[in-house]
Amino acid sequence: MQVGKLHAGIQTYRCRRINAGQWCALAVLAGILTTGCSIKKMAVNAAGNALAGGGTTFSSDDDPELIKAALPFSLKLMESLLSESPKHEGLLFATASGFTQYGFAFVQEDAEEIETENLARARELQARARRLYLRARDYGLRGLEARHPGFTRRLKDNPQAAVAPLRKADVPLLYWSAVSWAAAIAMAKDNPDAVGDLPQVEAMIDRSLALDEAWDRGAIHGFLITFEMGRATGDSDRAARARKHFDRAVELSAGKLSGPYVSYAEAVCIPAEERAQFEKLLQQALAINPDNDPPTRLVNLIMQRRARWLLSRVDKLFLPPLEPNP
Numbered sequence: 001m002q003v004g005k006l007h008a009g010i011q012t013y014r015c016r017r018i019n020a021g022q023w024c025a026l027a028v029l030a031g032i033l034t035t036g037c038s039i040k041k042m043a044v045n046a047a048g049n050a051l052a053g054g055g056t057t058f059s060s061d062d063d064p065e066l067i068k069a070a071l072p073f074s075l076k077l078m079e080s081l082l083s084e085s086p087k088h089e090g091l092l093f094a095t096a097s098g099f100t101q102y103g104f105a106f107v108q109e110d111a112e113e114i115e116t117e118n119l120a121r122a123r124e125l126q127a128r129a130r131r132l133y134l135r136a137r138d139y140g141l142r143g144l145e146a147r148h149p150g151f152t153r154r155l156k157d158n159p160q161a162a163v164a165p166l167r168k169a170d171v172p173l174l175y176w177s178a179v180s181w182a183a184a185i186a187m188a189k190d191n192p193d194a195v196g197d198l199p200q201v202e203a204m205i206d207r208s209l210a211l212d213e214a215w216d217r218g219a220i221h222g223f224l225i226t227f228e229m230g231r232a233t234g235d236s237d238r239a240a241r242a243r244k245h246f247d248r249a250v251e252l253s254a255g256k257l258s259g260p261y262v263s264y265a266e267a268v269c270i271p272a273e274e275r276a277q278f279e280k281l282l283q284q285a286l287a288i289n290p291d292n293d294p295p296t297r298l299v300n301l302i303m304q305r306r307a308r309w310l311l312s313r314v315d316k317l318f319l320p321p322l323e324p325n326p
Contacts (some may be wrong), residue, residue, distance in 0.1 A: 140177030218252030
């Protein structure tokens with residue numbers, strides 16, 4: 001699964017630049033949240049708007065470990081505000097996207113990297129990642145429910161009919177709800193109830209693609225590279241569908257994102273035993289200079305770390321070449 005840039009509210013919380021005045025403001029806000037004063041809702045919404053606004057503080061950072069340490073506080077702050085303003089759409093979007101990206105980049109990734117050395121710890125991290133994905137999905141669905149009352153029930157009853165009335169403005173919430181849900185299902189493939197939710201995910205991501213296929217530099221296409229390889233439905237070869245999404249994702253991102261190269265190498269080349277193409281794509285991902293596009297610096301650094309890890313395991317991922325007959 002491709003992870004998009006670290007979005008919205010979690011981008012704007014400037015954890016490294018808080019001055020004394022800002023600390024005072026946060027202290028005042030904390031005091032307001034514990035009282036019943038009439039300006040409480042106003043203060044919560046103002047803070048929520050600030051956190052859910054645009055920005056590149058996190059996504060342009062060059063230190064993934066710093067972001068790994070900072071994100072939990074930002075996410076919990078947004079959850080605290082949502083407890084006071086449960087239908088704040090900006091916060092619901094930022095929280096859904098934030099928990100999804102944190103779960104992948106800093107929990108699932110760690111689990112996969114240590115699995116061969118510490119299986120028990122890897123299983124713990126995988127379970128935690130799934131819980132984070134489900135939390136993200138629930139926030140995304142809450143956002144869609146706030147816009148379209150009854151959406152969650154309709155989605156369960158008839159996924160295609162439920163997503164049909166949605167419009168372009170719904171794509172961000174629709175995308176992150178689908179991506180987080182798909183990630184949770186992938187972490188529980190042996191659970192029939194979880195796999196039974198796939199039609200809802202398919203309907204949501206397909207509607208996102210139909211509404212705004214270029215959204216967020218081709219993020220939908222980037223996700224579909226991997227998703228198509230596990231989709232039960234489709235009118236052509238799975239690898240061919242994934243290739244079309246890969247080509248479009250690279251085009252829409254102007255070749256500045258490592259994610260599509262890593263996703264295609266991992267999802268398509270490994271099952272097809274295409275080792276040479278696998279290595280070529282990962283080298284292309286590593287050749288991208290994260291500093292050339294600051295808004296995507298962090299996600300490129302994270303995906304390049306995965307590319308290096310995959311290359312270090314190439315002999316384990318592919319069968320050895322056949323020896324020529326004597």
